[in-house]
Amino acid sequence: xxxxxxxxxxxxxYLEGYGYFLFETLRRITRSHPxxxxxxxxxxPFDKKFVFGKNVLPVIAGPAARHPLLxxxxxxxxxxxxxxxxxxxxxxSCDGFCSLTTKVPQCLLVHDLSFLHYxxxxxxxxxxxxxxxxxxxxxxxxxIATVSEFSRKDIAKQYKIDDGKIDVVLSAAKELFQxxxxxxxxxxxxKYTEGKDYFxxxxxxxxxxxxxxxxxxxxxxxxxxxxxxxxxxxxxLAWKYxxxxxxxxxxxxxxxxxxxxxxxxxxxxxxxxxxxxxxxPSFWEGFGVPVLEAMKCNVPVITSESSAMQEIxxxxxxxxxxxxxxDIAEKMVLxxxxxxxxxxxxxxxxxxxxxxxxxxxxxLLWQVIIKAIK
Numbered sequence: 001x002x003x004x005x006x007x008x009x010x011x012x013x014y015l016e017g018y019g020y021f022l023f024e025t026l027r028r029i030t031r032s033h034p035x036x037x038x039x040x041x042x043x044x045p046f047d048k049k050f051v052f053g054k055n056v057l058p059v060i061a062g063p064a065a066r067h068p069l070l071x072x073x074x075x076x077x078x079x080x081x082x083x084x085x086x087x088x089x090x091x092x093s094c095d096g097f098c099s100l101t102t103k104v105p106q107c108l109l110v111h112d113l114s115f116l117h118y119x120x121x122x123x124x125x126x127x128x129x130x131x132x133x134x135x136x137x138x139x140x141x142x143x144i145a146t147v148s149e150f151s152r153k154d155i156a157k158q159y160k161i162d163d164g165k166i167d168v169v170l171s172a173a174k175e176l177f178q179x180x181x182x183x184x185x186x187x188x189x190x191k192y193t194e195g196k197d198y199f200x201x202x203x204x205x206x207x208x209x210x211x212x213x214x215x216x217x218x219x220x221x222x223x224x225x226x227x228x229x230x231x232x233x234x235x236x237l238a239w240k241y242x243x244x245x246x247x248x249x250x251x252x253x254x255x256x257x258x259x260x261x262x263x264x265x266x267x268x269x270x271x272x273x274x275x276x277x278x279x280x281p282s283f284w285e286g287f288g289v290p291v292l293e294a295m296k297c298n299v300p301v302i303t304s305e306s307s308a309m310q311e312i313x314x315x316x317x318x319x320x321x322x323x324x325x326x327d328i329a330e331k332m333v334l335x336x337x338x339x340x341x342x343x344x345x346x347x348x349x350x351x352x353x354x355x356x357x358x359x360x361x362x363x364l365l366w367q368v369i370i371k372a373i374k
Contacts, residue, residue: 003369004088004104006079007040007058008065009095012047014236014262016204018095018111020289021147021171021361025094027052028362029369039086043074057086068129076101090142090373096130098137107372108141109169109365110134112151112286112307113158114208121208121283135159143372145169145365147287150308167371169364171287172356176265177296180273188274192258198230199332200275200299202268202290203282205233205241205259210281210304212244213325215251217281220329222253225336229256231279234271236262273297277335277342280304281322288312292356295349300342302331312356316348 005026009018030038030052038056040046044064051058061082065074075093080102083091091099094109115122115130122130138144138159144166146152152166180188189195199218203209211233218231231253237245248254263271272278278294280303288309294301295316303309305319318335320327335342 001036001089001373002039002087003036004039004041004079004083004086004091006091006093006095006097007046007050008043008074010040010042010046010050012049020174021109021111022094023050024172024174024358025169025362025365028359029366030056032362033366039082039088041079041082043078059086068125071097071129075099080104090369092369096134096137098140100133100136100140105142105372106140107143107145107369108137109145109147109368110138110151110155111147112284113154114284114286116158118208118284121206141372143167143368145368147171148308148311150311151286167364167368169368170356170361171289171292172358172361173289173292173296173353174265174358176269177272177293178269179298180270184270185274188270192232192260192271193230196228196230197276198232198258199277199279200232200234200272200294201279201281202272202293203235203280205235205237205244208283210283210322212247213322213328214279214281215244215247215257216325217279217328217332218257219251219253220326221332221336222256224329224333227336229276229336230258231256232258232260232271232275234260234263234268269293269297272299275299277302277332279328279332280309281320281328282307282309283322285309291317292353295353298346298350300335300345301349302328302335312352314348314352316345316352318345 010022034055040058042060059082061078065071079099083102083104088104090105092107096110098106098108115127119127152168156163277300280290284307291301291303291313301317303317304322318331320331
């Protein structure tokens with residue numbers, strides 16, 4: 001069988017979201033199924049590390065699809081050419097988009113419908129594209145996958161799709177995320193926070209991730225506790241970050257906020273694993289991988305009571321209303337004061353973390369791929 005895959009999110013400079021999912025699942029699937037040929041379709045020059053084996057043929061089909069007009073051109077013109085040329089039996093796309101012009105069966109992965117629930121957190125042109133085409137993509141797909149039961153129900157409800165057509169493949173944390181030794185923790189604190197303890201947020205700086213309410217919550221924490229603790233934000237500045245950056249300039253506790261920028265995987269593990277707790281107050285997530293990553297590092301978690309996070313973290317996290325910075329601050333204070341609670345969350349997090357693995361996700365995705373051609 002010849003399996004063509006949309007790999008435009010396998011970017012060597014940064015792997016986030018779709019890219020991480022692709023890297024971990026495709027690496028396993030291609031190696032577990034040497035009897036099949038895989039055609040990886042890139043939209044720009046690629047890193048050879050993404051060619052996982054002899055059964056992987058990388059193909060560049062430019063131009064880089066970076067905005068709606070090029071998305072439409074890439075999926076409906078460039079991708080079908082590749083599918084015909086290499087006689088693909090199926091096309092797999094894990095970014096929520098598929099081709100509307102090919103007759104090749106397609107397996108579509110939709111991570112979440114955040115564009116429907118929080119359109120203000122997207123560029124207007126992007127939102128209009130998603131709003132107009134998502135129903136068409138879902139109708140075109142031979143099989144559909146998503147990463148949580150929450151998203152499965154949301155997709156089924158919003159687009160009136162039979163539950164049986166949507167399968168949950170889950171996501172996971174990288175094996176790299178493990179507890180950090182005490183000596184290494186101190187080294188990381190010395191490097192980033194002048195030796196002080198800190199809360200961490202891990203992920204892109206983006207309005208949907210709720211950085212402004214995180215700052216407000218941190219202010220309340222600092223006022224109440226008179227603490228020298230820091231807040232570390234580990235991630236790149238993604239979209240609509242200017243307001244956040246400008247706010248930091250006049251933020252009372254700006255000297256206690258550390259922006260690390262994008263970190264490579266090894267450094268991110270060390271920075272997350274050295275934190276007192278992860279604060280992940282995102283308004284909407286289809287899964288919430290940073291929550292699991294922290295748990296794998298024995299770091300307790302405060303996250304949002306909305307969308308998929310409660311399903312994923314179960315009883316191993318504290319939950320706050322992401323729209324209420326006072327609630328987020330209350331949970332920060334509670335965790336700061338209660339070492340026993342922290343230990344309980346860490347222990348529960350270990351148990352929850354063991355329930356997710358990329359091996360399992362890859363096997364589940366493979367089942368959905370096969371389903372598309374039956």
